[in-house]
Amino acid sequence: MTHPIHDQVRSALEACGVTVPEGADLHARTPITGEQLMGLRATTDAEYETALTTAGEAFTAWRDTPAPVRGNLVKRWGELLTEYKDDLAALVTAEAGKIPSEAAGEVQEMIDICDLAVGLSRQLFGRTMPSERPGHRMMETWHPLGPCGIITAFNFPVAPYAWNTAVALVCGNTIVWKPSEATMLSALATDALLGRAAKDVGAPEGLHHVVIGDRTLGEKMSDDERLPLISATGSTRMGSEVGPRVAARFGRTVLELGGNNAAIVAPSADLDLALRGVAFAAVGTAGQRCTTMRRLIIHEDIAEEFTERLVQAYGTLTIGDPSTGESLVGPLVHGGAYEGMTAALAAATADGGELLCGGERVHAEEYPEAYYVQPAIVRMPGQTEIVRTETFAPILYVMTYRELDEAIAMHNDVPQGLSSAIFTTDVREAERFVSDAGSDCGIANVNIGTSGAEIGGAFGGEKHTGGGRESGSDAWRAYMRRATNTVNYSNELPLAQGVEFL
Numbered sequence: 408m409t410h411p412i413h414d415q416v417r418s419a420l421e422a423c424g425v426t427v428p429e430g431a432d433l434h435a436r437t438p439i440t441g442e443q444l445m446g447l448r449a450t451t452d453a454e455y456e457t458a459l460t461t462a463g464e465a466f467t468a469w470r471d472t473p474a475p476v477r478g479n480l481v482k483r484w485g486e487l488l489t490e491y492k493d494d495l496a497a498l499v500t501a502e503a504g505k506i507p508s509e510a511a512g513e514v515q516e517m518i519d520i521c522d523l524a525v526g527l528s529r530q531l532f533g534r535t536m537p538s539e540r541p542g543h544r545m546m547e548t549w550h551p552l553g554p555c556g557i558i559t560a561f562n563f564p565v566a567p568y569a570w571n572t573a574v575a576l577v578c579g580n581t582i583v584w585k586p587s588e589a590t591m592l593s594a595l596a597t598d599a600l601l602g603r604a605a606k607d608v609g610a611p612e613g614l615h616h617v618v619i620g621d622r623t624l625g626e627k628m629s630d631d632e633r634l635p636l637i638s639a640t641g642s643t644r645m646g647s648e649v650g651p652r653v654a655a656r657f658g659r660t661v662l663e664l665g666g667n668n669a670a671i672v673a674p675s676a677d678l679d680l681a682l683r684g685v686a687f688a689a690v691g692t693a694g695q696r697c698t699t700m701r702r703l704i705i706h707e708d709i710a711e712e713f714t715e716r717l718v719q720a721y722g723t724l725t726i727g728d729p730s731t732g733e734s735l736v737g738p739l740v741h742g743g744a745y746e747g748m749t750a751a752l753a754a755a756t757a758d759g760g761e762l763l764c765g766g767e768r769v770h771a772e773e774y775p776e777a778y779y780v781q782p783a784i785v786r787m788p789g790q791t792e793i794v795r796t797e798t799f800a801p802i803l804y805v806m807t808y809r810e811l812d813e814a815i816a817m818h819n820d821v822p823q824g825l826s827s828a829i830f831t832t833d834v835r836e837a838e839r840f841v842s843d844a845g846s847d848c849g850i851a852n853v854n855i856g857t858s859g860a861e862i863g864g865a866f867g868g869e870k871h872t873g874g875g876r877e878s879g880s881d882a883w884r885a886y887m888r889r890a891t892n893t894v895n896y897s898n899e900l901p902l903a904q905g906v907e908f909l
């Protein structure tokens with residue numbers, strides 16, 4: 408009997424109006440069973456050229472469209488995303504293996520960023536500043552960049568794309584998107600809805616393109632001078648290839664790369680709340696979020712009790728087919744991820760770690776090509792090399808501390824700097840954690856876990872996380888170029904700095 412996910416995928420694609428470029432270059436597959444869903448044809452060189460040319464042509468029309476009018480496109484897209492939320496979520500479940508609630512949450516992030524971007528379309532503020540010269544005015548104005556290249560990862564097939572796209576579009580840019588090879592169908596559906604929105608509001612043709620291919624296509628985009636910005640979400644390894652390539656041609660990047668996110672649990676913490684916060688962040692999306700909690704730094708006085716309770720909570724997790732709506736933990740993306748998890752656990756135990764629970768593969772008989780695992784907790788004697796490495800699987804390393812500053816130092820002593828949290832009811836500890844001397848991450852939370860950020864804030868992190876910021880706050884500025892304008896409305900020509908000439 409074929410798994411119902413095959414029919415769900417077909418009907419979701421049909422509902423969203425997708426024509427899949429069928430072929431045999433790449434294969435859409437589902438990690439739920441490990442089966443193939445359909446074969447796809449990769450974007451040809453000629454198609455890539457057409458995409459880049461039309462994205463360039465559309466840009467000249469789009470930048471002349473007033474920003475609030477550009478907002479209408481994103482508003483309509485948000486409406487369609489709301490209407491087809493279940494279909495898109497079904498595709499995300501099929502391709503990324505997310506449980507329905509998390510898949511719907513991902514689509515909700517798209518809808519939310521559309522709302523934000525519509526408002527933003529009337530708020531692309533520049534400043535004015537006093538000129539030192541009489542009869543002069545200084546101001547800054549913000550202008551679109553051009554076609555923006557967006558590269559996204561399998562674990563969030565659609566939300567980071569939407570953070571980039573909704574904002575980049577209202578800023579006046581056009582879009583060329585290369586999704587992960589693991590989640591091409593979700594991408595095609597998302598793009599089809601944007602196409603419908605563009606038609607509905609009469610936006611210029613050629614504003615947005617999906618290109619399909621492997622990493623060589625990402626390299627080609629990184630080298631392409633016609634893409635002034637590359638915004639890439641994925642591993643630090645990927646970023647270390649994209650970053651220098653784009654920099655070599657003086658292009659701009661927004662990099663959102665790996666995390667190695669930790670929570671500090673202090674003795675004053677509300678432990679019931681902390682338990683839930685840690686469990687969701689460590690286990691949600693089967694440990695495959697860039698914001699997944701991978702390290703727990705817990706005060707030695709409460710370590711034993713808290714860890715015991717956490718192990719118990721892990722024992723109640725339902726692991727299995729996410730499409731049934733009955734599991735909390737879906738599959739890993741593929742066998743390579745499982746091997747990575749096994750190798751990390753072996754390295755951790757070789758370093759003196761004690762495996763407290765998890766690590767076993769489950770449902771292997773039913774689904775030999777799918778990789779479901781029991782999330783693992785490992786007590787570590789210290790932060791060894793494997794703890795400092797991001798393994799994209801549900802492994803939580805537990806370390807203890809005595810003094811808060813020691814915990815913060817341990818917290819920051821990893822190459823990555825995406826998300827972080829402290830659980831405490833002591834205001835001094837909480838404030839220290841979010842102060843200059845505290846967490847060095849782009850996201851620092853108090854009494855919530857490391858994952859599940861809202862779109863209103865700027866999203867991204869420091870160090871090997873890449874430094875980029877996407878989504879809310881003033882992240883829009885990355886998608887625009889700034890011009891400083893000095894306007895002389897006098898009849899004189901005084902020079903700045905008192906310089907005399909002619």
Ligand code: UN1
Nearest residue numbers: 563696697698858859860
């Ligand atoms: C990612 O894993 O690439 O904060 C993005 C979160 C989500 C986004 C994660 N809002 O967990």
